Amino acid sequence: MNLDFSEDELAFRQAVRDLIAEALPQGHAFDGSRADEARWHTALLAKGWAVNRFPVAFGGPGWTPAMSFIWERETAAAGLPGQVGGMGPGMLAPVLFAYGSPEQQARFLPDIVADRVRWCQGYSEPGAGSDLAALRTRAVREGEIYVVDGEKVWTSGAHTADWMFCLTRTATETKPQAGITFLLIDMRTPGVEVTPIISIDGRHAFNRVTFDGVRVPVENRIGLEGQGWTYAKGLLTHERTGQAFVSLSLNLLRGIRVAASTELAGSAGGQLIEDPGFASRLSAVEIELRALEMTELRTLWEVAAGSAPGAQSSMLKLKGTEIVQRLTELYVECAGPYAAPWFPETDGPAEPLGPSWAGRETVRYLEGRAASIAGGSDEVQRNIMAKHVLKI
Ligand SMILES: Cc1cc2nc3c(=O)[nH]c(=O)nc-3n(C[C@H](O)[C@H](O)[C@H](O)COP(=O)(O)OP(=O)(O)OC[C@H]3O[C@@H](n4cnc5c(N)ncnc54)[C@H](O)[C@@H]3O)c2cc1C
Numbered sequence: 001m002n003l004d005f006s007e008d009e010l011a012f013r014q015a016v017r018d019l020i021a022e023a024l025p026q027g028h029a030f031d032g033s034r035a036d037e038a039r040w041h042t043a044l045l046a047k048g049w050a051v052n053r054f055p056v057a058f059g060g061p062g063w064t065p066a067m068s069f070i071w072e073r074e075t076a077a078a079g080l081p082g083q084v085g086g087m088g089p090g091m092l093a094p095v096l097f098a099y100g101s102p103e104q105q106a107r108f109l110p111d112i113v114a115d116r117v118r119w120c121q122g123y124s125e126p127g128a129g130s131d132l133a134a135l136r137t138r139a140v141r142e143g144e145i146y147v148v149d150g151e152k153v154w155t156s157g158a159h160t161a162d163w164m165f166c167l168t169r170t171a172t173e174t175k176p177q178a179g180i181t182f183l184l185i186d187m188r189t190p191g192v193e194v195t196p197i198i199s200i201d202g203r204h205a206f207n208r209v210t211f212d213g214v215r216v217p218v219e220n221r222i223g224l225e226g227q228g229w230t231y232a233k234g235l236l237t238h239e240r241t242g243q244a245f246v247s248l249s250l251n252l253l254r255g256i257r258v259a260a261s262t263e264l265a266g267s268a269g270g271q272l273i274e275d276p277g278f279a280s281r282l283s284a285v286e287i288e289l290r291a292l293e294m295t296e297l298r299t300l301w302e303v304a305a306g307s308a309p310g311a312q313s314s315m316l317k318l319k320g321t322e323i324v325q326r327l328t329e330l331y332v333e334c335a336g337p338y339a340a341p342w343f344p345e346t347d348g349p350a351e352p353l354g355p356s357w358a359g360r361e362t363v364r365y366l367e368g369r370a371a372s373i374a375g376g377s378d379e380v381q382r383n384i385m386a387k388h389v390l391k392i
Contacts, residue, residue, distance in 0.1 A: 009066050016074045019047055023080075030079045041084040041115050051089050051113050052082070058097060058105070059113060065300035076247030086157060088112035088119040091235050092165050095182070099223040099231050108184070122152040122166035122185070122209060123232065129154075130380045132167070133176035133229065137211060139168035139183060141218070141225075146170075146183060148191075148214040156374075158194045158207040161187055167232055170225050182228035184220040191215070201366040236376065237313040243375050244296045244320035249289050252327040256282065259334035259357065272334055285326045292319050311388035314381040321371040321378065328365040335361060 005013065023043035030036050044050040052071060054060030063071070075082045083089055089112050096105050111117035128135040137150025148168055158164065164185045171179030185192065191214040197206040222231055260273040260282070272278050299312050309316075332339045338354025339362045372378045386392045 005066065005070070009064075009070060012067050013070045013074065016071060019043060019049075020074065020078045020080065024078060030081075037081070037084045038115070040080055044084065045114070050084070050115075051093070053089070054093065054113075055097060058093075058109060065297065065304045068300055069297050072247050073250070076251055079251075082247070085112060085115045086118055087121055087161075087165075088115075088117065091121065092119050095165070095222060095231050095235050098234065099182075103219070104184075104222065117162045118157065118160060120155050120158045120161035120164045120187075122155055122158075122164040124154045125151055126153055130377055132232070133180070135167055135169060135180065137166070137168050139170050139181055139216070141170070144218045146181075146216045146218060146221070148183070148185065148211045148216055150211050152209040152211075153206075154197070155194075155207045155209045156205055158187070158209050159196060159204065163187060164209070165222075165235075167228055174226070177229040178226055180228040180232070181225050182222040182231045183216050184222065185211075185214065185216050186220075189214050189216070199367075199370065201363045203363075203367075237309045243371070244292060244316035245324045245371075246289070246293050246296050246320065249292075249320070249323050249327055252324070252331060253282075253286060253289065255357065255361075256327065256331050256334060259331065259355070259361075262334075262355070278330070278333065281326075282330055285323060285330070288319070289323050289327075292316070292323060295319075311384055314376075314384040315389075317375060318378055318381040318385075321368075324371060325368045328361065328368040331357075331361040332365045 023040055024030065030040065041050060044052075048061055049071075051059060052061055052063055052068065056062040072082050093109065093112055096108060100108070108117075112119075122137075123132060123135070125135050125137060137148065137152065139146040139148045146168070148166075150168070152158075152164075152166070155164070164187060166183050166185050168181050168183050169179055170181040173179075187194070191212040193210045193212070195208045195210075196204045197208060198204055199206055222228070257273070260278065261271050263271055273282075295312075296316055299309055299316060302312070303309055335354065335358035338358035340353075340359070376384075
Protein backbone atom coordinates (compact mmCIF):
# COMPACT_ATOMS: atom_id res chain seq x y z
CA MET A 1 0.00 0.00 0.00
CA ASN A 2 1.67 3.20 -1.19
CA LEU A 3 0.76 6.20 0.92
CA ASP A 4 2.35 8.85 -1.32
CA PHE A 5 -0.33 10.56 -3.38
CA SER A 6 0.18 10.48 -7.17
CA GLU A 7 -0.05 13.61 -9.34
CA ASP A 8 -3.64 12.69 -10.21
CA GLU A 9 -4.55 12.25 -6.57
CA LEU A 10 -3.02 15.58 -5.66
CA ALA A 11 -5.03 17.18 -8.48
CA PHE A 12 -8.14 15.49 -7.11
CA ARG A 13 -7.37 16.84 -3.65
CA GLN A 14 -7.16 20.34 -5.10
CA ALA A 15 -10.52 19.83 -6.87
CA VAL A 16 -12.05 18.78 -3.55
CA ARG A 17 -10.63 21.84 -1.83
CA ASP A 18 -11.97 24.07 -4.61
CA LEU A 19 -15.44 22.57 -4.29
CA ILE A 20 -15.43 23.05 -0.53
CA ALA A 21 -14.29 26.67 -0.88
CA GLU A 22 -17.09 27.30 -3.38
CA ALA A 23 -19.78 25.51 -1.39
CA LEU A 24 -18.87 26.89 2.01
CA PRO A 25 -19.01 30.68 2.02
CA GLN A 26 -16.15 32.41 3.84
CA GLY A 27 -16.62 32.35 7.60
CA HIS A 28 -19.70 30.06 7.45
CA ALA A 29 -19.42 26.91 9.53
CA PHE A 30 -21.65 24.01 8.44
CA ASP A 31 -24.33 23.79 11.13
CA GLY A 32 -25.80 20.37 10.34
CA SER A 33 -29.27 21.83 9.64
CA ARG A 34 -31.40 20.39 6.83
CA ALA A 35 -30.95 23.72 4.94
CA ASP A 36 -27.15 23.51 5.17
CA GLU A 37 -27.25 19.84 4.18
CA ALA A 38 -29.43 20.67 1.17
CA ARG A 39 -26.99 23.39 0.01
CA TRP A 40 -24.01 21.04 0.30
CA HIS A 41 -25.92 18.21 -1.36
CA THR A 42 -26.81 20.42 -4.34
CA ALA A 43 -23.11 21.20 -4.82
CA LEU A 44 -22.28 17.48 -4.61
CA LEU A 45 -25.00 16.50 -7.09
CA ALA A 46 -23.78 19.11 -9.59
CA LYS A 47 -20.30 17.63 -9.38
CA GLY A 48 -21.53 13.99 -9.57
CA TRP A 49 -20.12 13.27 -6.11
CA ALA A 50 -23.34 12.97 -4.08
CA VAL A 51 -23.16 9.19 -3.65
CA ASN A 52 -19.44 8.74 -3.85
CA ARG A 53 -19.35 5.19 -2.42
CA PHE A 54 -21.89 3.85 -4.94
CA PRO A 55 -20.64 1.49 -7.66
CA VAL A 56 -20.29 3.16 -11.07
CA ALA A 57 -23.19 1.04 -12.37
CA PHE A 58 -25.45 2.81 -9.87
CA GLY A 59 -24.19 6.35 -10.47
CA GLY A 60 -21.06 6.44 -8.28
CA PRO A 61 -17.99 8.39 -9.49
CA GLY A 62 -15.69 5.34 -9.46
CA TRP A 63 -13.17 6.76 -7.02
CA THR A 64 -10.14 4.77 -5.99
CA PRO A 65 -9.73 4.08 -2.24
CA ALA A 66 -7.08 6.82 -2.12
CA MET A 67 -9.60 9.31 -3.54
CA SER A 68 -12.23 8.25 -0.98
CA PHE A 69 -9.61 8.67 1.72
CA ILE A 70 -8.72 12.17 0.50
CA TRP A 71 -12.42 13.04 0.31
CA GLU A 72 -13.14 11.93 3.88
CA ARG A 73 -10.20 13.83 5.32
CA GLU A 74 -10.78 17.05 3.37
CA THR A 75 -14.52 17.23 4.07
CA ALA A 76 -14.02 16.39 7.74
CA ALA A 77 -11.35 19.08 8.10
CA ALA A 78 -13.89 21.57 6.71
CA GLY A 79 -16.56 20.27 9.11
CA LEU A 80 -18.69 18.92 6.23
CA PRO A 81 -20.32 15.49 5.97
CA GLY A 82 -18.70 13.25 3.34
CA GLN A 83 -22.16 12.19 2.19
CA VAL A 84 -25.64 13.55 2.85
CA GLY A 85 -28.71 11.39 3.37
CA GLY A 86 -28.05 9.34 6.51
CA MET A 87 -28.89 5.66 6.45
CA GLY A 88 -30.19 5.57 2.87
CA PRO A 89 -26.91 5.85 0.97
CA GLY A 90 -24.70 4.36 3.70
CA MET A 91 -26.71 1.35 4.81
CA LEU A 92 -29.75 0.49 2.68
CA ALA A 93 -28.22 1.21 -0.74
CA PRO A 94 -25.60 -1.61 -0.52
CA VAL A 95 -28.45 -4.04 0.30
CA LEU A 96 -30.43 -2.80 -2.70
CA PHE A 97 -27.38 -3.20 -4.97
CA ALA A 98 -26.84 -6.77 -3.84
CA TYR A 99 -30.34 -8.10 -3.17
CA GLY A 100 -32.94 -5.61 -4.45
CA SER A 101 -34.89 -6.46 -7.63
CA PRO A 102 -34.33 -4.17 -10.66
CA GLU A 103 -37.80 -2.69 -9.93
CA GLN A 104 -36.84 -1.96 -6.29
CA GLN A 105 -33.52 -0.45 -7.36
CA ALA A 106 -35.32 1.79 -9.88
CA ARG A 107 -37.95 2.77 -7.32
CA PHE A 108 -35.80 3.52 -4.25
CA LEU A 109 -32.27 4.45 -5.36
CA PRO A 110 -33.07 7.71 -7.22
CA ASP A 111 -34.76 9.13 -4.07
CA ILE A 112 -31.72 8.13 -2.00
CA VAL A 113 -29.34 9.82 -4.45
CA ALA A 114 -31.48 12.97 -4.55
CA ASP A 115 -31.94 12.91 -0.74
CA ARG A 116 -35.71 13.10 -1.22
CA VAL A 117 -36.39 10.21 1.14
CA ARG A 118 -34.77 9.55 4.53
CA TRP A 119 -34.54 6.04 6.00
CA CYS A 120 -34.37 4.63 9.51
CA GLN A 121 -33.28 1.21 10.72
CA GLY A 122 -35.84 -1.04 12.43
CA TYR A 123 -33.69 -3.83 13.83
CA SER A 124 -33.56 -3.66 17.69
CA GLU A 125 -36.50 -4.55 19.89
CA PRO A 126 -37.00 -4.84 23.63
CA GLY A 127 -35.31 -8.22 24.26
CA ALA A 128 -33.59 -8.33 20.86
CA GLY A 129 -30.48 -6.15 20.61
CA SER A 130 -27.23 -8.11 20.84
CA ASP A 131 -29.30 -11.24 20.29
CA LEU A 132 -30.97 -9.72 17.26
CA ALA A 133 -32.23 -13.06 15.95
CA ALA A 134 -34.64 -13.14 18.92
CA LEU A 135 -36.72 -10.38 17.31
CA ARG A 136 -40.49 -10.89 17.52
CA THR A 137 -42.16 -8.24 15.36
CA ARG A 138 -44.50 -10.46 13.32
CA ALA A 139 -45.23 -10.13 9.61
CA VAL A 140 -48.11 -12.38 8.58
CA ARG A 141 -48.77 -12.82 4.90
CA GLU A 142 -52.31 -12.21 3.67
CA GLY A 143 -52.30 -12.52 -0.12
CA GLU A 144 -50.14 -9.72 -1.53
CA ILE A 145 -49.83 -7.97 1.86
CA TYR A 146 -47.82 -8.57 5.05
CA VAL A 147 -49.59 -7.47 8.22
CA VAL A 148 -46.96 -6.26 10.71
CA ASP A 149 -47.45 -6.12 14.50
CA GLY A 150 -44.78 -5.45 17.12
CA GLU A 151 -42.31 -2.94 18.48
CA LYS A 152 -38.88 -1.54 17.62
CA VAL A 153 -36.72 0.49 19.99
CA TRP A 154 -33.70 2.84 19.86
CA THR A 155 -34.73 3.69 16.30
CA SER A 156 -32.48 6.63 15.42
CA GLY A 157 -34.17 9.32 13.38
CA ALA A 158 -37.55 7.53 13.09
CA HIS A 159 -39.26 10.83 13.88
CA THR A 160 -37.83 12.45 10.73
CA ALA A 161 -37.60 9.37 8.49
CA ASP A 162 -39.94 8.72 5.56
CA TRP A 163 -39.29 4.98 5.37
CA MET A 164 -37.87 2.20 7.54
CA PHE A 165 -35.90 -0.90 6.54
CA CYS A 166 -37.23 -3.38 9.02
CA LEU A 167 -36.53 -6.92 10.19
CA THR A 168 -39.66 -8.93 10.82
CA ARG A 169 -40.44 -12.49 11.87
CA THR A 170 -42.29 -14.55 9.32
CA ALA A 171 -41.63 -18.00 10.80
CA THR A 172 -41.19 -19.38 14.31
CA GLU A 173 -40.89 -23.09 13.67
CA THR A 174 -37.37 -22.87 12.14
CA LYS A 175 -34.12 -21.73 13.81
CA PRO A 176 -34.50 -18.02 14.70
CA GLN A 177 -32.20 -16.69 11.94
CA ALA A 178 -34.13 -18.55 9.23
CA GLY A 179 -37.50 -16.96 9.98
CA ILE A 180 -36.55 -13.30 9.41
CA THR A 181 -37.80 -11.21 6.49
CA PHE A 182 -36.48 -7.80 5.39
CA LEU A 183 -39.31 -5.35 4.64
CA LEU A 184 -39.35 -1.72 3.54
CA ILE A 185 -42.10 0.16 5.38
CA ASP A 186 -43.52 3.58 4.56
CA MET A 187 -43.62 5.43 7.92
CA ARG A 188 -46.92 7.08 6.93
CA THR A 189 -48.74 3.74 6.80
CA PRO A 190 -51.68 3.63 9.24
CA GLY A 191 -50.71 1.76 12.44
CA VAL A 192 -47.10 3.06 12.64
CA GLU A 193 -46.56 5.13 15.78
CA VAL A 194 -43.33 6.90 16.79
CA THR A 195 -42.64 7.87 20.43
CA PRO A 196 -39.53 9.90 21.37
CA ILE A 197 -36.78 8.69 23.73
CA ILE A 198 -34.51 11.47 25.05
CA SER A 199 -30.87 10.45 25.47
CA ILE A 200 -28.29 11.41 28.11
CA ASP A 201 -26.96 14.27 25.95
CA GLY A 202 -30.39 15.92 26.13
CA ARG A 203 -31.27 15.35 22.49
CA HIS A 204 -34.11 13.60 20.74
CA ALA A 205 -32.35 11.17 18.45
CA PHE A 206 -33.95 7.84 19.43
CA ASN A 207 -37.50 6.55 19.29
CA ARG A 208 -39.75 3.66 20.08
CA VAL A 209 -41.77 2.58 17.02
CA THR A 210 -44.87 0.42 17.31
CA PHE A 211 -46.73 -1.40 14.55
CA ASP A 212 -50.40 -2.18 14.92
CA GLY A 213 -51.81 -4.08 11.95
CA VAL A 214 -49.50 -2.25 9.52
CA ARG A 215 -50.16 -3.39 5.94
CA VAL A 216 -47.02 -3.70 3.82
CA PRO A 217 -47.20 -4.76 0.15
CA VAL A 218 -45.22 -7.93 -0.64
CA GLU A 219 -43.42 -5.96 -3.38
CA ASN A 220 -41.67 -4.09 -0.50
CA ARG A 221 -39.90 -7.28 0.61
CA ILE A 222 -36.19 -7.43 -0.18
CA GLY A 223 -35.14 -10.82 -1.60
CA LEU A 224 -36.78 -13.98 -0.33
CA GLU A 225 -39.03 -14.52 2.65
CA GLY A 226 -36.99 -15.92 5.56
CA GLN A 227 -33.64 -14.77 4.11
CA GLY A 228 -33.59 -11.36 5.82
CA TRP A 229 -30.85 -12.36 8.26
CA THR A 230 -28.31 -12.67 5.44
CA TYR A 231 -29.19 -9.21 4.07
CA ALA A 232 -29.25 -7.69 7.58
CA LYS A 233 -25.77 -8.97 8.43
CA GLY A 234 -24.32 -7.56 5.20
CA LEU A 235 -25.84 -4.19 6.03
CA LEU A 236 -24.30 -4.24 9.51
CA THR A 237 -20.76 -4.65 8.14
CA HIS A 238 -21.30 -1.46 6.09
CA GLU A 239 -22.71 0.30 9.17
CA ARG A 240 -19.72 -0.69 11.32
CA THR A 241 -17.11 0.16 8.68
CA GLY A 242 -18.63 3.65 8.75
CA GLN A 243 -18.16 3.74 12.51
CA ALA A 244 -14.34 3.96 12.58
CA PHE A 245 -14.85 7.73 13.06
CA VAL A 246 -11.30 8.51 11.89
CA SER A 247 -12.16 11.93 10.47
CA LEU A 248 -14.07 12.90 13.60
CA SER A 249 -11.16 11.78 15.78
CA LEU A 250 -8.64 13.74 13.72
CA ASN A 251 -10.79 16.84 14.20
CA LEU A 252 -11.07 16.18 17.92
CA LEU A 253 -7.30 15.81 18.14
CA ARG A 254 -6.78 19.15 16.39
CA GLY A 255 -9.31 20.82 18.71
CA ILE A 256 -7.75 19.33 21.85
CA ARG A 257 -4.30 20.57 20.87
CA VAL A 258 -5.66 24.12 20.60
CA ALA A 259 -7.78 23.87 23.77
CA ALA A 260 -4.95 22.35 25.81
CA SER A 261 -2.62 25.17 24.77
CA THR A 262 -5.05 27.82 26.02
CA GLU A 263 -4.93 29.16 29.53
CA LEU A 264 -8.49 29.21 30.84
CA ALA A 265 -9.41 32.07 33.15
CA GLY A 266 -10.81 30.70 36.39
CA SER A 267 -9.22 27.27 35.94
CA ALA A 268 -6.26 26.01 37.98
CA GLY A 269 -3.99 27.97 35.64
CA GLY A 270 -1.26 26.91 33.18
CA GLN A 271 -1.61 25.10 29.89
CA LEU A 272 -2.75 21.52 30.10
CA ILE A 273 -0.49 20.51 27.21
CA GLU A 274 2.50 21.23 29.51
CA ASP A 275 1.28 18.56 31.91
CA PRO A 276 3.38 15.42 31.13
CA GLY A 277 0.57 13.08 32.18
CA PHE A 278 -1.95 14.76 29.86
CA ALA A 279 0.55 15.05 26.99
CA SER A 280 1.45 11.39 27.30
CA ARG A 281 -2.20 10.27 27.19
CA LEU A 282 -2.81 12.48 24.18
CA SER A 283 0.24 11.03 22.34
CA ALA A 284 -0.80 7.47 23.16
CA VAL A 285 -4.25 7.96 21.66
CA GLU A 286 -2.80 9.74 18.63
CA ILE A 287 -0.54 6.76 17.88
CA GLU A 288 -3.55 4.44 17.98
CA LEU A 289 -5.52 6.81 15.79
CA ARG A 290 -2.78 6.84 13.14
CA ALA A 291 -2.76 3.01 13.18
CA LEU A 292 -6.55 2.97 12.81
CA GLU A 293 -6.29 5.39 9.90
CA MET A 294 -4.04 2.90 8.08
CA THR A 295 -6.34 -0.01 8.91
CA GLU A 296 -9.30 1.90 7.53
CA LEU A 297 -7.41 2.69 4.34
CA ARG A 298 -6.44 -0.99 4.00
CA THR A 299 -10.11 -1.96 4.38
CA LEU A 300 -11.13 0.55 1.71
CA TRP A 301 -8.61 -1.05 -0.68
CA GLU A 302 -9.93 -4.51 0.05
CA VAL A 303 -13.54 -3.44 -0.43
CA ALA A 304 -12.59 -1.73 -3.70
CA ALA A 305 -10.97 -5.00 -4.81
CA GLY A 306 -14.34 -6.69 -4.32
CA SER A 307 -14.24 -8.24 -0.84
CA ALA A 308 -16.93 -7.52 1.79
CA PRO A 309 -15.64 -5.74 4.92
CA GLY A 310 -16.53 -8.78 7.11
CA ALA A 311 -15.09 -9.09 10.62
CA GLN A 312 -12.63 -6.25 9.91
CA SER A 313 -15.58 -3.88 10.27
CA SER A 314 -15.93 -5.01 13.92
CA MET A 315 -12.27 -4.19 14.54
CA LEU A 316 -12.68 -0.72 12.99
CA LYS A 317 -15.82 -0.03 14.97
CA LEU A 318 -14.41 -1.22 18.29
CA LYS A 319 -11.11 0.64 18.03
CA GLY A 320 -12.73 3.72 16.48
CA THR A 321 -15.20 3.94 19.34
CA GLU A 322 -12.52 3.57 22.00
CA ILE A 323 -10.46 6.33 20.41
CA VAL A 324 -13.39 8.76 20.12
CA GLN A 325 -14.29 8.14 23.74
CA ARG A 326 -10.73 8.71 24.98
CA LEU A 327 -10.45 11.90 22.93
CA THR A 328 -13.76 13.28 24.18
CA GLU A 329 -12.58 12.61 27.75
CA LEU A 330 -9.38 14.56 27.10
CA TYR A 331 -11.38 17.40 25.54
CA VAL A 332 -13.66 17.62 28.59
CA GLU A 333 -10.55 17.68 30.78
CA CYS A 334 -9.37 20.74 28.82
CA ALA A 335 -12.61 22.52 29.70
CA GLY A 336 -11.93 22.04 33.41
CA PRO A 337 -14.60 23.81 35.48
CA TYR A 338 -16.48 24.95 32.36
CA ALA A 339 -17.41 21.42 31.30
CA ALA A 340 -20.97 21.50 32.68
CA PRO A 341 -23.35 20.75 29.80
CA TRP A 342 -25.57 23.61 28.65
CA PHE A 343 -28.74 22.96 26.68
CA PRO A 344 -30.13 26.15 25.11
CA GLU A 345 -33.65 24.60 24.91
CA THR A 346 -33.88 23.97 28.66
CA ASP A 347 -31.19 26.18 30.22
CA GLY A 348 -32.72 29.34 28.83
CA PRO A 349 -31.17 32.40 27.28
CA ALA A 350 -28.18 32.67 29.67
CA GLU A 351 -24.87 32.20 27.90
CA PRO A 352 -22.71 29.26 29.04
CA LEU A 353 -19.66 30.20 31.07
CA GLY A 354 -16.20 29.73 29.59
CA PRO A 355 -15.15 29.07 26.00
CA SER A 356 -17.86 28.25 23.44
CA TRP A 357 -16.45 24.78 22.73
CA ALA A 358 -16.62 23.64 26.37
CA GLY A 359 -20.34 22.84 26.57
CA ARG A 360 -20.37 21.47 23.02
CA GLU A 361 -17.56 19.02 23.79
CA THR A 362 -19.23 17.89 26.99
CA VAL A 363 -22.35 17.05 25.00
CA ARG A 364 -20.13 15.20 22.52
CA TYR A 365 -18.54 13.32 25.43
CA LEU A 366 -22.00 12.17 26.59
CA GLU A 367 -23.02 11.27 23.04
CA GLY A 368 -19.79 9.30 22.62
CA ARG A 369 -20.74 6.90 25.45
CA ALA A 370 -23.51 5.49 23.27
CA ALA A 371 -21.06 4.63 20.49
CA SER A 372 -19.97 1.48 22.33
CA ILE A 373 -23.55 0.18 22.06
CA ALA A 374 -24.78 1.51 18.68
CA GLY A 375 -24.37 -0.87 15.72
CA GLY A 376 -23.64 -3.74 18.15
CA SER A 377 -21.95 -3.44 21.53
CA ASP A 378 -18.20 -3.66 22.15
CA GLU A 379 -18.59 -7.12 23.68
CA VAL A 380 -20.46 -8.34 20.62
CA GLN A 381 -17.70 -6.98 18.32
CA ARG A 382 -15.14 -8.88 20.42
CA ASN A 383 -17.20 -12.06 20.08
CA ILE A 384 -17.33 -11.62 16.27
CA MET A 385 -13.55 -11.14 16.09
CA ALA A 386 -12.93 -14.13 18.34
CA LYS A 387 -15.09 -16.30 16.11
CA HIS A 388 -14.15 -15.09 12.63
CA VAL A 389 -10.60 -13.76 13.00
CA LEU A 390 -9.09 -15.70 15.90
CA LYS A 391 -11.31 -18.74 15.06
CA ILE A 392 -11.84 -19.53 18.74
C1 LIG B 1 -26.62 5.65 19.64
C2 LIG B 1 -27.43 4.43 19.31
C3 LIG B 1 -28.16 4.37 18.14
C4 LIG B 1 -28.92 3.25 17.84
N1 LIG B 1 -29.67 3.27 16.70
C5 LIG B 1 -30.39 2.18 16.37
C6 LIG B 1 -31.20 2.19 15.18
O1 LIG B 1 -31.27 3.19 14.45
N2 LIG B 1 -31.89 1.08 14.89
C7 LIG B 1 -31.84 -0.05 15.64
O2 LIG B 1 -32.46 -1.04 15.28
N3 LIG B 1 -31.13 -0.08 16.81
C8 LIG B 1 -30.40 1.01 17.18
N4 LIG B 1 -29.67 1.01 18.34
C9 LIG B 1 -29.76 -0.14 19.23
C10 LIG B 1 -28.50 -1.00 19.29
O3 LIG B 1 -28.32 -1.72 18.10
C11 LIG B 1 -28.63 -1.92 20.51
O4 LIG B 1 -28.70 -1.09 21.65
C12 LIG B 1 -27.47 -2.86 20.63
O5 LIG B 1 -27.51 -3.83 19.62
C13 LIG B 1 -27.44 -3.56 22.02
O6 LIG B 1 -28.66 -4.15 22.29
P1 LIG B 1 -29.43 -3.89 23.67
O7 LIG B 1 -29.52 -2.42 23.87
O8 LIG B 1 -30.69 -4.67 23.60
O9 LIG B 1 -28.48 -4.46 24.80
P2 LIG B 1 -28.33 -5.97 25.24
O10 LIG B 1 -28.23 -6.83 24.02
O11 LIG B 1 -29.40 -6.29 26.21
O12 LIG B 1 -26.94 -5.95 25.96
C14 LIG B 1 -26.76 -5.51 27.30
C15 LIG B 1 -25.31 -5.73 27.68
O13 LIG B 1 -25.00 -7.13 27.65
C16 LIG B 1 -23.87 -7.40 26.81
N5 LIG B 1 -24.03 -8.64 26.06
C17 LIG B 1 -25.17 -9.05 25.45
N6 LIG B 1 -24.93 -10.23 24.82
C18 LIG B 1 -23.64 -10.55 25.06
C19 LIG B 1 -22.82 -11.65 24.67
N7 LIG B 1 -23.28 -12.64 23.91
N8 LIG B 1 -21.52 -11.64 25.10
C20 LIG B 1 -21.04 -10.64 25.86
N9 LIG B 1 -21.78 -9.57 26.26
C21 LIG B 1 -23.06 -9.54 25.86
C22 LIG B 1 -23.84 -6.23 25.86
O14 LIG B 1 -22.54 -6.00 25.36
C23 LIG B 1 -24.31 -5.08 26.72
O15 LIG B 1 -23.23 -4.56 27.46
C24 LIG B 1 -28.93 2.12 18.70
C25 LIG B 1 -28.21 2.18 19.90
C26 LIG B 1 -27.48 3.31 20.22
C27 LIG B 1 -26.76 3.33 21.51
